[in-house]
Amino acid sequence: MTPLLSLIIIAAIIGLLLLLMLVDRGSRGSELSALADQLKLAYRPYASLSQRIRDAHFQLLDIGQFRHFRHLLEGQLENDDSRYLNLFDYSLIGAGGASTQTVILLPCPLPEASAFSICRKRWLQEDVFSESQHKKLASLTAQQKPLLLRQWQLHSQNGERLWALLKPEVCDWLLAHPHLHIEWADGILLLCRPHHVLPPAQIEDALQHALQLIKRLQDSARTV
Template sequence: MTPLLSLIIIAAIIGLLLTLMLVDRGSRGAELSSLADQLGLAYRPYASISQRIRDAHFQLLDIGQFRNFRHLLEGRLDDDDSRYLNLFDYSLITAGGASTQTVILLPCPIPKGCAFSICRKRWLQEDVFSESQHKKLEPLSEQQKPLLLRQWQLHSSYGERLWALLKPEVCDWLLAHPHLHIEWADGILLLCRPHHVLPPAQVNEALQHALQFIQCLQHNAKTI
């Protein structure tokens, strides 16, 4: 009886995700398509994760397992290759149920950078079948955490290098954006607000905040 009940629950969650996809494909797609035109970006209603992003093994995308997503905005924010944007709505199923959030991916070269994840409260739960287990990140020790971030979830493949990035300006930025989930891997920065779909009217502001964070990280990386 238990396996049957599990299958019913999973089917119901998948059905809910499909319903949400059909409901929001119209108005949200039109608004994001218009925004893409304003920003000089390309818009696609459905797309798949590129091999470049898959190879980075972001925890969020590995745990989600889905290789397709909705409402992709893609392209350079200007003529600078270092400002190439991928923005999309990504859905996943966690122990707490279905979750959809808008994900922002931007280039963020950091010399001697190490993979890391930062969030105030743990919300992703992986198991031995998750792809990210192949390069599992370790939690920072209490001594490696800045005082203001002692209660935060800070994980890295090299704790000392993440600690070196967490200078006051980075901590201030994080404290001003406590609801975000942040990852860095293979020269790419990922940001999202769990369970939150970003309204098109707020995309521009969100991008400016993300670029500000990248500047703080890159400035601090010079000390590593």
């Protein structure tokens, strides 16, 4: 009886996700399409993860298991040939139920850096079936964390390298954005606010804040 009940619950959650997709496809899609035109980006209502992003093995995307998502904005940011944006709504099913969040992916070269994740409160639950298990990140020790981030969830393949990036300017940015989930891998920075879908009117501001973090991380990397 337990396996049957589990299947019913999973089917109900998937059905809810499909219903949400159908409900918001019209209004959100048209608003994002108009924003894409304004920013000179491409818009697609449905898309799949690129091989480059899959190979980076972001914890959020590996735990989610889904390879397709909704409302993709992509392209070169205006006046910045080095920044290629991927922005989309990504859904996952975890122990706490279904969750959808807007994910931002931007290039962020950091020489000598190792994959890391940063968030104030733990919210992702990884298990042995997650694809990122082969690239598991270790929690930083209390001594490896800046004092202001002592209670945060900081994970990396190399704790010393992440600690070296967490200069005061980076910590200040993180403290000003405590609700974000942040990951870095393979030269790409991922940001999202768990369980939160960005309204189109807030996307430009969100991108500017993301670019500020990239600059501070890269400035820190140059002084390591």
